[in-house]
Amino acid sequence: MKGEVKERGMIFNDEMVRVILGGNKTQTRRIVEEKFYGRAVAAELLAKHCPYGQPGDRIWVRETYRVHGKATDVATLVYRASVRNSWTEQTHRVPVEVCNKPVSEKWTPSIHMPRWASRILLEITNVRVERLNDISECDARAEGAPTESTLIGDKHYPGFRSLWKSIYGEDSWNANPWVWVIEFERIQGATSE
Structure with a gap:
């Protein structure tokens, strides 16, 4: 039986708040602070101990x-x-x-x-752990990343990479850290409210 629903605050910058309100952001990635050595079984176990919550828990958006x-x-x-x-x-x-x-x-x-x-409340729908650079094009879009033009058309992956570097620095992207992948749906804070 699942325990009580927990709520935690999470900081989002202005750009990401706008993308959440626009309905184009349903994932966020946060660096795993614990030492982690990359075994798939460990990733599955670690995801069950995400400090940001589990499916069904809620995140209230902290913004300026x-x-x-x-x-x-x-x-x-x-x-x-x-x-x-x-x-x-x-x-x-x-x-x-x-x-x-x-x-x-x-x-x-x-x-x-x-x-x-807080005016925005999110409900966590899934949590997993993966390497930062393993983000897929589909997940980069779910992150609300802007598109960047490439030889094969406009893509979200390069936009996500640029956004990550602007927040955490080039070294963080190159280090390819383990990250929490938190998927969510907005349950309060719709633009029509």
């Missing part, structure tokens, strides 16, 4: 935001990833009693986002 205003009963939050969108799409309202932050013109970094401020 600020408190825009407070009324008697609600506080209005603005999200940096959505500032180019309509006012309705870029804001989220929460009960004022849970909003313990003052109104500010400064952005609060994603690492400091509390659960009550």
Whole structure:
């Protein structure tokens, strides 16, 4: 019998938040911190101990935001990833009693986002472990990677490689680390909400 559903926060940059909201990102990769030596059986066992959760668990997206205003009963939050969108799409309202932050013109970094401020909730559908460079074209697309032109057409794999290097550096890509592959579906935070 599966235990209680767990929720954990996970940081996403503005670009990835936009891709999640657009419905084009259903996977994320995070570096495995434990020492790992590459046996398939070990990968299967390790996937059962993913620090980000198991299928059925939830991830609340941590993104850069600020408190825009407070009324008697609600506080209005603005999200940096959505500032180019309509006012309705870029804001989220929460009960004022849970909003313990003052109104500010400064952005609060994603690492400091509390659960009550999150507007996007993801449900984990699958977890596995693999080498970073083993990502398939299909998985690069599921990562929400942009396309890059190649001799055989536009491909997501080179876009994913470029995105990874921009975040973690060239050395990280070349080291080909083991990564958690976390597949998810968005259950809260649709652009129509």
